[in-house]
Amino acid sequence: MQIVVDLNRCQGYAQCVFLAPRVFELHGEEALRYAPAPPDDQAERVRRAAAACPVQAILVGDRAGAESGKGAAADDR
């Protein structure tokens, strides 16, 4: 599972922080931080957070380009 939050759209309502606190957190009053690749056991919570977002800023999906046959190889330097 991969997520991205459109932070232009995000207004800091923090519904996601309540629903999936291990994935989303506020830094200060309204700067959202999140884990872009949440663990599988968080998938249901993340989906609920995405559905509950008042400004619909959370996109959930499979990792783009997975079919390219190339993994993200930052660790394979």
Added chain:
Amino acid sequence: MTGELTQGRIVIVGASLAGLRAAETLRAEGFGGELTLVGDEPHPPYDRPPLSKQVLLGRVAAADAGLPARRPVDAHWKLGVRASGVDPVTKEVLLADGGRLPYDRLLIATGTRARPWPNPEEARLDGVLTVRTMEDAAGLAERLDAGPRRVLVIGAGFTGSEIASACRERGLAVTVAERGPAPLVGALGGTLGAFAARLQRAHGVHLRCGVTVTSLLGSGGRLTGAEFSDGTRIEADVAVVALGAVRNTEWLADSGLAAGPRGLACDAGCRAFTMYGIVTDDVFVAGDVARFPHPLFEYQMLSLEHWGNAVEQAEVAAHNMVSPGPRRRPHLAVPAFWSSQFGLNIKSVGVPTFSDQVTIAQGSVEEGRLVVVYGYRGRVTAAVSVNRAKWLEHYRRLIETAAPFPPAPGAADRPEAPRVVPSDVPDPKVLSHGPTVALTGHLPDRRLAVVRPAG
């Protein structure tokens, strides 16, 4: 007509955010032909904003910063292959590995890269880094894990400031060097620049403005410190070069397209111009590499290094690539971006550098919560909020309707006596960091072009 446009071969050069969203939009709008994405990085598309934030704090592995797909794109991916040119006559993209990719329509979304430290020998010192790619961020996070005694950040634009913020959050000593008068001043002007300077110092950043780093010092191939233009020196184990971005247009030098250091020029429908200023109908542009006219800003050509612009422009470009003339759309989105640093959420709508005056319309510098509104010749052109994101939509409407500046009072938290002051956007030449919005047209009163009459 539409039938033809939804068939054929489309090549997208640039496999990052703009390239990906364009590919998805092409398929969503019925493109059933052959689609190829070319990317010089070996990775599938990934998201860069976390690289200067969560990744540097060690909370997220750089390799996890992927992007979710909106839909399958059924494309050929050529990753780890650099495009080296375009032959507009035979309609082929030339690849660095000698390959040629024929196209019926081409989308150029090659973005930008980090501006390197100008002295190549010093740039090779162990401990000197830039942050643009996944590997860059992973490398810097590793260096920060090792607990350097001091980190030097050269350039106090958004990237440099976010890196400094991450260092301080980790409790590391950090010096920020900026040739301009304040951090963020190139993008946000004097009022918020002064605010950012106080913010950084309050968080323990050793901020040095009005100086340049004249040399990076090393011993045995390792960075040991830096010397400043005023003759002073500091010791540092890590130096992050955050001097802004360079547009990836060199590969287009022989293409006959209007490509240069400011980007690849296109019309409001994302169609590229040739070097003669003639619009093409088979080459499109989107994302950081594009330079396009915006009606809200007097048709000034804009180059935006914004996440949101990459998405929106890619959607418009892709739509226009598969739509006949009358159904094509202009790219009119109001520019917007965000940054989080030192616990604050900074968000912008409009073009703050397209301004002559500013006023604090809500909140105050002292509170650390405020909205700064920018005006140009008496109309609202931008607004920037600090921990006041919910208000920006209101100001976006003012920008879209060219509402008069200063804006009418109304907000409960407006200052008692709002002051209008010059916006103090400096000439980009005096900055270490590049502005993330470049006004690349010619406004004579901004002295971006100097006309010297003969005699």
